[in-house]
Amino acid sequence: MIGKMQFKIVSLIVVALFYCVQSNAQNMQKGKKIYEAKCLACHQADGGGVPNMNAPLDAASNVVGKDIARLVRIIRYGYNERIALDGFYYSNAMTASPDLKDNEIADLLTYIRNSWSNKASVVTIAQVQAAKKKK
Ligand code: HEC
Known part of the structure; x- marks a missing residue:
């Protein structure tokens, strides 16, 4: 038998996990909308780009790489x-x-790092802000 206290703690954890997963999914949805409006024309719906013209984002080592600051700069400055x-x-x-x-x-970035065959860490607002401070 679990006590009342344990039950409360377990419930809290379940709720917290639920919100984590949900907010993540929401970020992906919002990211997808922005991608479709601003990036899809060049990088294509499948992230494959256009040979010799527009770089692919799917299976691109930089896109799933660790240099988040570079990705932020590319989006802001072209x-x-x-x-x-x-x-x-x-x-x-x-x-x-x-x-x-x-936040956008x-x-x-969370969307392009986790779409098609890409699987990489989520990008947080704090990481974007840190990248901007670096210049
Ligand atoms: C006008 C066409 C165009 C649009 C619109 C565009 N891109 Fe690009 N993108 C390119 C081209 C071309 C390159 C490669 C440029 C080069 O090699 O000099 C590139 C490169 C990149 C890279 C670097 C890839 C790597 O392997 O290092 C990322 C990341 C990227 N784009 C993301 C985006 C995102 C996200 C958007 C939407 C906000 C976007 N792009 C909109 C054409 C475009």
């Missing part, structure tokens, strides 16, 4: 470095999205 990405070059220039808020960038 990207036209013409350096090899996983061995390939892309001729298009990525437009900047300076209007996106910190976090949702968007």
